[in-house]
Structure formats: structure tokens, C-alpha cells
Amino acid sequence: MEKRQLKEVFFSLKGVEKYVFMIFTFHSRKSYCFFLFLVLVVLGCGKKEQREMKNNSKPIIGLITDFSSKDPYVAQMKGVIFSLDPDARVIDLNHEIDPFNLTEAAFIVDQSSREFPPGSIFIAVIDPGVGTDRKAILWESKAHKFYIGPDNGIFSLVMDREGITNVWILDKPEMWKSKEPSSTFHGRDVFSPIAAFLSKGGKPQNVGSKISKDNLHFLSFSPASIIGQNISAQVLYVDHYGNIITNIPWGLAPWIKEGNLVRVQIGKITLAAPCVRTYSELPLGKIGVLYNSSGYLEIASNQGSAAKLFKVQSGASLLIHP
Structure with missing residues (x-):
């Protein structure tokens, strides 16, 4: 490669690439083509990484x-x-x-x-x-x-x-x-x-x-509240499994704890439900209550549908009796 061409290549590079170019050029002219190939590969990979980083930074x-x-x-x-x-x-x-x-x-x-x-x-x-x-x-x-x-x-x-x-x-x-x-x-x-x-x-x-x-418009969510010995609450959601998720937060009532028995009343249906930590602690198809991963009290049936038993949909009112 002629000196003029080497000079043009040298000034087209930036930063560390120039120094690496000089080392390869003075050490062996024969290795220059291979070096230039590597430089182009690295630059191409860099541009690809920049595009990926740009995309990953998007919301x-x-x-x-x-x-x-x-x-x-x-x-x-x-x-x-x-x-x-x-x-x-x-x-x-x-x-x-x-x-x-x-x-x-x-x-x-x-x-x-x-x-x-x-x-x-x-x-x-x-x-x-x-x-x-x-x-x-x-x-x-x-x-x-x-x-x-x-x-x-x-x-x-x-x-x-x-x-x-x-x-x-x-x-x-x-x-x-x-x-x-x-x-x-x-x-x-x-x-x-x-x-x-x-x-x-x-x-x-x-x-x-x-x-x-x-x-703004807000839905009328009534917060769960203690009325006498009972908790008045609302059904927020019924999930794919038929679990009834209420708006009762963890810690509202100290008597809702593992080992205790409560009564769940939704409409005309009232069922006894033990307080458990996991679904598997309940007999198959039986009702119980537990706090779920979101911190809300959930009415569940082990491998069954609590929603079908209570015939309930989101928005319904309910009572929890000690």
C-alpha cells in the first residue's frame, strides 16, 4: 500500500484504532490487510451494539x-x-x-x-x-x-x-x-x-x-373497614383459578391469622374458612383464606373455584366474620 493511502487510512481512524494501526503497519505491511479487516469487523459490531443499546433504552x-x-x-x-x-x-x-x-x-x-x-x-x-x-x-x-x-x-x-x-x-x-x-x-x-x-x-x-x-373520574371503591366484630369489604378481582381477591390489606384485622377459622359471607352464602399460608394446606376443593403475593386477603379453594362456590364477580360486597 502506498504512503498516501496509508496516510488516508490513518486519518480516517479514531482514538486507539490509530495506535493499533501504526503498530501493525510498522511491524509488518503484510499484516495490514488482516488488521484493517478486523477493524472493520469491530466497527460493524460496535454499530450493531449501539443500535441494540438504543432499542433497549426505549421505554x-x-x-x-x-x-x-x-x-x-x-x-x-x-x-x-x-x-x-x-x-x-x-x-x-x-x-x-x-x-x-x-x-x-x-x-x-x-x-x-x-x-x-x-x-x-x-x-x-x-x-x-x-x-x-x-x-x-x-x-x-x-x-x-x-x-x-x-x-x-x-x-x-x-x-x-x-x-x-x-x-x-x-x-x-x-x-x-x-x-x-x-x-x-x-x-x-x-x-x-x-x-x-x-x-x-x-x-x-x-x-x-x-x-x-x-x-378526573374515580371509581367508588369502598375501603375495607372493621364494623363491630366483622370486616366489610369488596371483591376486586376473580382470577383465572376462581380465587376471590378482596380489598382487605394485610394487617387490617389481627384475628385473620394462620390457624384461625373465619366465616366468609357473600350474598346469601356463608362458608367457614380456615386461615392458611399456602393453597396446599387446604383439602382439595375446600375453601380457605390467605394473604396473596399482593398483600390482599384472598378467598381460595385448593384446586377448585371459590368464585363458583360463592357465585361472585368483581365488585361484589362481602363480610368476614371471626
Whole structure:
């Protein structure tokens, strides 16, 4: 290789690469081609790693809906997001919420978002009022997570747990998929474009007008309370196994502890239930109560469905008697 060519190659390199180039060049001209090949490989790998690091640094977009996996609606939301941000990191959190069940939705949104890192973005679409004058909102929690969806109460529990920093109403049509969105599918036409905008580094204050958290809609969750010798509570959720998750937090009643026997009353049905630590401590098909991984009192049946025995759904009231 001519001196002029060596000089051009030398000045095209940066940092340590120049010094390594000099060593190989002065040591053996024959080894230069191999060295240059290695340099190009390293630089190519570096660019690939930079792209991967860039993608991994992007926030996660989590989807929560009552759309199920049968219909095309989830796919359409993803299509909009990827069209606007091909490098978006989109994951499915839950699409099997009972249709229009806001109580169940509030529980799922709260529980599903707990373990995600700051900066995460959640789209929640359980929206029986779509197309009406209900507000479409983006809000930021004190945990620096972002939530997008209808202002119908589905964020009640997570707002209470994480706290609210800022709220914006999505009133800028230029940020939507279309200035005239479908009156039946804001998940695709309004919420998804906003998530993609945030994923690309957009500022939340650019998506709409800031509003006070006092103007938000909250579901009427009655906190569990002790009335005389009893606990009055509410069913937050019935899981896939038929376990009944209540809003009774750990420590509310000291007499709910391992080894004690309580009575669970839901509607006209009252059943005795031992307090246990694990499901397997119960005889097969028998009812018991225990504190679950979220710290709530759960009414369960060992390899059976407590919900079927009590004929209960989320939102129902219940009493626990000592």
C-alpha cells in the first residue's frame, strides 16, 4: 500500500484504532490487510451494539384491553405504533379483561404495572363510553410512569398507589392517527399514536392541554373497614383459578391469622374458612383464606373455584366474620 493511502487510512481512524494501526503497519505491511479487516469487523459490531443499546433504552409500551386475542383490534393498535416508531418495544399485558368491567380493569392496570421500570408507557382500553364526551387522557405518576386511556375510573387504583404528577387531556387532533378518529376505536386512532410519540422521545406536554387531577373520574371503591366484630369489604378481582381477591390489606384485622377459622359471607352464602399460608394446606376443593403475593386477603379453594362456590364477580360486597 502506498504512503498516501496509508496516510488516508490513518486519518480516517479514531482514538486507539490509530495506535493499533501504526503498530501493525510498522511491524509488518503484510499484516495490514488482516488488521484493517478486523477493524472493520469491530466497527460493524460496535454499530450493531449501539443500535441494540438504543432499542433497549426505549421505554416499554404495555397494552391492557378487553379486546381478547380473537379480534383484530390489538393488532391494529400495534400496527399504528410500529408505523410511527418501528423501534418501539410493545408487549401484551392483558387482553382478557371481562368486557366493560371497570372494577376488574382498575385492578389489572394497577397490578400489571407494579414491577415495570420508570419511563414505561401503558395503554389501557376498557372503554364503554368511547365516542362520547368522556375525556381521553395521558397522565404521569410519581413513579415516572405514563398511562394513556379513557378517563372512566380504570386508573383509580394505580393513581392511589403511585400518585399523580401531571395530567393532560388529549385534545390536539394533529397528534392523532386522523383528525377525525373513529367514534368506536380511540385505542387505535388516539391512544396508540400518543404512545408512539412518547416512545420516540416526545414530550408529554405536547400531546394536549394540562388539567387538574381534581377533574378526573374515580371509581367508588369502598375501603375495607372493621364494623363491630366483622370486616366489610369488596371483591376486586376473580382470577383465572376462581380465587376471590378482596380489598382487605394485610394487617387490617389481627384475628385473620394462620390457624384461625373465619366465616366468609357473600350474598346469601356463608362458608367457614380456615386461615392458611399456602393453597396446599387446604383439602382439595375446600375453601380457605390467605394473604396473596399482593398483600390482599384472598378467598381460595385448593384446586377448585371459590368464585363458583360463592357465585361472585368483581365488585361484589362481602363480610368476614371471626
